[in-house]
Amino acid sequence: MQSIPLPWGVSPLLENKLPLLLASASGAEGETYAKGVALAATLTLIIVYVSAQLFGELAIRIGLPAVLGELIAGLVIGISGLHVLMLNEGTQVADWMVAAVSWIAGSSTASTRQIFDGPVQILFDDYAQNGVGILLFKIGLEADLKELIRVGSQATSVAISGVILPFALGFWGLSAIFHLETIPAMFGAAALTATSIGITSRIMQDMGVLNTREGQIILGAAVLDDILGIAILAVAVGIADHGTIDIAGVLGTVVSAVLFVATAITLNRSFGPVYINFLSRFGNPYSILIGAITFLVFMAAVAEAIGLESILGCFVAGIVLGNTSATKELEKACDPLVALFATIFFVTIGAKTDLTVLNLSNPSSQVGLSIALFLILVAIATKMAAGYVVFTPYKVNRLAIGTGMVPRGEVGLVFAGLGASTGALSASVNVAIVLMVMGTTFVAPPMLRWAFAREVTVSS
Amino acid sequence: MQSIPLPWGVSPLLENKLPLLLASASGAEGETYAKGVALAATLTLIIVYVSAQLFGELAIRIGLPAVLGELIAGLVIGISGLHVLMLNEGTQVADWMVAAVSWIAGSSTASTRQIFDGPVQILFDDYAQNGVGILLFKIGLEADLKELIRVGSQATSVAISGVILPFALGFWGLSAIFHLETIPAMFGAAALTATSIGITSRIMQDMGVLNTREGQIILGAAVLDDILGIAILAVAVGIADHGTIDIAGVLGTVVSAVLFVATAITLNRSFGPVYINFLSRFGNPYSILIGAITFLVFMAAVAEAIGLESILGCFVAGIVLGNTSATKELEKACDPLVALFATIFFVTIGAKTDLTVLNLSNPSSQVGLSIALFLILVAIATKMAAGYVVFTPYKVNRLAIGTGMVPRGEVGLVFAGLGASTGALSASVNVAIVLMVMGTTFVAPPMLRWAFAREVTVSS
Numbered sequence: 001m002q003s004i005p006l007p008w009g010v011s012p013l014l015e016n017k018l019p020l021l022l023a024s025a026s027g028a029e030g031e032t033y034a035k036g037v038a039l040a041a042t043l044t045l046i047i048v049y050v051s052a053q054l055f056g057e058l059a060i061r062i063g064l065p066a067v068l069g070e071l072i073a074g075l076v077i078g079i080s081g082l083h084v085l086m087l088n089e090g091t092q093v094a095d096w097m098v099a100a101v102s103w104i105a106g107s108s109t110a111s112t113r114q115i116f117d118g119p120v121q122i123l124f125d126d127y128a129q130n131g132v133g134i135l136l137f138k139i140g141l142e143a144d145l146k147e148l149i150r151v152g153s154q155a156t157s158v159a160i161s162g163v164i165l166p167f168a169l170g171f172w173g174l175s176a177i178f179h180l181e182t183i184p185a186m187f188g189a190a191a192l193t194a195t196s197i198g199i200t201s202r203i204m205q206d207m208g209v210l211n212t213r214e215g216q217i218i219l220g221a222a223v224l225d226d227i228l229g230i231a232i233l234a235v236a237v238g239i240a241d242h243g244t245i246d247i248a249g250v251l252g253t254v255v256s257a258v259l260f261v262a263t264a265i266t267l268n269r270s271f272g273p274v275y276i277n278f279l280s281r282f283g284n285p286y287s288i289l290i291g292a293i294t295f296l297v298f299m300a301a302v303a304e305a306i307g308l309e310s311i312l313g314c315f316v317a318g319i320v321l322g323n324t325s326a327t328k329e330l331e332k333a334c335d336p337l338v339a340l341f342a343t344i345f346f347v348t349i350g351a352k353t354d355l356t357v358l359n360l361s362n363p364s365s366q367v368g369l370s371i372a373l374f375l376i377l378v379a380i381a382t383k384m385a386a387g388y389v390v391f392t393p394y395k396v397n398r399l400a401i402g403t404g405m406v407p408r409g410e411v412g413l414v415f416a417g418l419g420a421s422t423g424a425l426s427a428s429v430n431v432a433i434v435l436m437v438m439g440t441t442f443v444a445p446p447m448l449r450w451a452f453a454r455e456v457t458v459s460s
Numbered sequence: 461m462q463s464i465p466l467p468w469g470v471s472p473l474l475e476n477k478l479p480l481l482l483a484s485a486s487g488a489e490g491e492t493y494a495k496g497v498a499l500a501a502t503l504t505l506i507i508v509y510v511s512a513q514l515f516g517e518l519a520i521r522i523g524l525p526a527v528l529g530e531l532i533a534g535l536v537i538g539i540s541g542l543h544v545l546m547l548n549e550g551t552q553v554a555d556w557m558v559a560a561v562s563w564i565a566g567s568s569t570a571s572t573r574q575i576f577d578g579p580v581q582i583l584f585d586d587y588a589q590n591g592v593g594i595l596l597f598k599i600g601l602e603a604d605l606k607e608l609i610r611v612g613s614q615a616t617s618v619a620i621s622g623v624i625l626p627f628a629l630g631f632w633g634l635s636a637i638f639h640l641e642t643i644p645a646m647f648g649a650a651a652l653t654a655t656s657i658g659i660t661s662r663i664m665q666d667m668g669v670l671n672t673r674e675g676q677i678i679l680g681a682a683v684l685d686d687i688l689g690i691a692i693l694a695v696a697v698g699i700a701d702h703g704t705i706d707i708a709g710v711l712g713t714v715v716s717a718v719l720f721v722a723t724a725i726t727l728n729r730s731f732g733p734v735y736i737n738f739l740s741r742f743g744n745p746y747s748i749l750i751g752a753i754t755f756l757v758f759m760a761a762v763a764e765a766i767g768l769e770s771i772l773g774c775f776v777a778g779i780v781l782g783n784t785s786a787t788k789e790l791e792k793a794c795d796p797l798v799a800l801f802a803t804i805f806f807v808t809i810g811a812k813t814d815l816t817v818l819n820l821s822n823p824s825s826q827v828g829l830s831i832a833l834f835l836i837l838v839a840i841a842t843k844m845a846a847g848y849v850v851f852t853p854y855k856v857n858r859l860a861i862g863t864g865m866v867p868r869g870e871v872g873l874v875f876a877g878l879g880a881s882t883g884a885l886s887a888s889v890n891v892a893i894v895l896m897v898m899g900t901t902f903v904a905p906p907m908l909r910w911a912f913a914r915e916v917t918v919s920s
Contacts, residue, residue: 283520
């Protein structure tokens with residue numbers, strides 16, 4: 001029950017007023033804790049939004065997509081900068097943040113630190129995940145399914161060559177040039193095959209090119225890339241763990257993933273309209289949105305359960321509901337959710353990016369840097385080459401298609417993290433993969449802008 | 461690294477695939493944990509939404525506001541029912557929920573329990589708090605400020621008599637009839653003075669009567685009630701802690717609260733339009749919404765810092781931005797947020813309501829029940845009487861105004877929790893206050909519907 005020095009003399013109240021939702025009476029400690037959580041989250045949120053707006057605006061002013069500004073805002077306030085938004089495990093938020101919250105909430109420094117390490121991380125990871133989920137749901141709703149099917153074979157050729165080329169060249173280089181063992185070389189090469197569906201679709205949305213033929217080919221290829229990705233993961237993990245490949249298991253996983261996406265496509269004409277029609281008979285005007293979001297989180301959970309990214313489930317949920325009387329209404333309803341939560345997602349990607357791995361006084365960082373340079377070159381060159389492989393009867397902007405596959409984003413980090421968790425990766429290889437992911441993610445927005453600007457795209 | 465028995469044979473993948481946002485490589489444990497959090501939250505969310513839709517629809521079908529159905533949905537899935545949404549401290553979620561999540565995520569039962577006790581509670585409390593905050597923000601945006609000022613003196617008379625009458629009658633009854641000591645009687649009486657601005661405004665919104673003159677009087681009175689509430693709290697806590705009243709402190713608190721609301725009203729014509737004009741010059745079309753929400757959370761934090769409810773800060777933020785070129789757009793943008801998050805708020809209110817305190821084999825429950833019956837009668841009668849005290853030159857539905865002040869909701873629970881934390885309340889008095897809060901909250905929706913139906917209201 002320590003006193004808090006506040007100018008307006010309300011300290012007894014601040015100590016004692018129970019927070020709004022703490023229904024079960026748990027005394028002054030629980031109260032101060034809940035107040036601390038609310039204030040810590042609020043302070044963090046304000047800084048996230050203000051920095052995202054500021055750097056987003058700067059990016060727009062110099063002709064780049066807003067998302068690049070949001071990534072940079074994350075760099076500035078995250079682990080590489082001001083230490084305001086600290087989401088990496090085992091890191092600590094800046095002292096002044098802790099001091100500010102402790103002072104207003106009346107909590108101890110230690111308990112406020114615990115609040116930033118626990119609840120605030122949980123909330124911002126959740127906001128971010130919801131944000132990218134809703135973004136992909138909206139992209140699924142807006143996707144032109146006919147066009148997506150029409151470009152299916154082209155997307156497939158891009159996806160497959162966009163996996164084989166980087167894996168082959170990366171594996172060869174890591175083995176032959178850098179003399180890595182088979183397993184680290186395999187994980188490094190596998191990380192090169194990823195495509196960040198979240199980042200690439202947001203960039204295209206910012207640029208207004210998502211519904212061009214190129215946009216739909218990139219989108220389709222990114223979806224297929226995720227399916228191919230789980231196959232590569234299964235193989236890599238099998239070899240690292242047991243030295244063998246469980247062919248039946250890998251096939252089973254890929255088949256269930258393909259079935260999941262294929263089923264969703266067929267549900268677009270049957271289940272989707274029927275479900276919306278059912279919801280529209282409810283008396284509550286919010287029922288359609290709540291019912292759609294319920295379906296969305298269900299599909300995200302199914303995707304996660306069969307080993308896909310949960311956001312792929314969100315995209316597929318959007319595809320299912322993309323052909324109903326309420327689709328336009330749902331698209332509009334997603335806008336505020338995307339605005340508030342997807343922004344947090346892109347800032348957190350930047351905030352988690354640790355530029356201190358660039359420290360050159362560290363030997364593993366030096367080796368890592370040379371591997372990273374190689375990986376970045378391979379990452380960009382092979383995906384762009386994949387764009388030229390696309391089999392299509394139409395004239396399309398092949399440069400833009402390849403460039404759209406460049407950002408590895410969070411998907412590449414999954415591979416890196418997985419490799420690290422098997423213990424197979426040395427520190428330098430791990431650093432190299434992280435740098436490659438960062439490099440491709442930050443270079444993609446300006447590259448994609450440049451690629452789309454070179455040629456008027458064929459609108460679908 | 462235990463194996464999970466799943467039909468499609470992907471167990472090695474399920475064990476090893478890192479969740480989307482776990483950027484820092486933290487191995488299989490962190491991964492399974494994050495997957496567990498995502499699945500536990502998803503499962504809970506689906507059940508919350510499905511039950512809210514179901515009982516909301518039932519309520520509408522029998523002519524009651526949807527919010528009553530959502531409160532009942534909370535009773536059914538919360539601590540009084542299926543133990544799916546368990547937000548009260550020290551309670552445990554149903555075994556089958558834990559088993560389902562453990563099975564899919566591959567986490568141990570103990571770790572899954574910890575997930576439900578920690579992250580899931582944090583997320584749902586946060587969703588709920590955001591939901592009621594956005595609801596009050598929207599009500600602030602939509603509020604007719606001129607009308608609110610015009611009915612100011614009437615709202616003041618309702619608020620003051622709605623505080624004095626229940627406090628006086630409650631204190632007298634608890635002392636004279638039930639022979640309580642001064643301090644418990646004071647806390648019990650203080651809990652009677654509260655008005656739940658969240659519940660009462662949602663009921664009126666469901667009924668489409670929020671913008672009638674009665675609606676605006678109730679809204680104004682509920683705001684003033686919150687200011688009076690912090691004064692009463694300050695007095696009660698001062699007496700319980702030190703046996704004295706810090707008159708300067710209480711006055712300082714009330715003055716800062718009044719200044720906060722009064723300043724906001726003046727900002728409606730100055731800062732609000734200027735701020736929106738500034739935001740509209742940003743290149744990002746989402747800037748206005750993000751800027752408005754940034755202001756909203758700032759005001760919520762200020763309100764909390766000066767001892768008011770944070771949702772009062774949200775309401776006031778809505779008032780400030782209620783007179784701009786973007787107000788209509790902001791109102792529309794709030795709709796999906798209200799739909800998704802405020803629904804969770806009302807379900808959590810029901811979920812936290814513990815009907816097991818009604819267990820009559822428990823002696824403190826028996827005493828508590830008789831006190832509760834007295835409190836409920838006083839609670840309803842005195843607020844309705846306050847409606848008849850309203851000084852107004854217009855013909856208004858006085859019955860509706862008084863009835864609108866009846867639900868105590870979460871605000872009453874704050875008083876109960878605070879009293880309990882001082883150690884002054886016996887178990888029976890605590891039970892009685894909780895029952896009074898529950899009773900008034902659940903009885904308000906049908907009562908308010910009945911009151912408004914008796915007379916065509918004067919539209920403002």
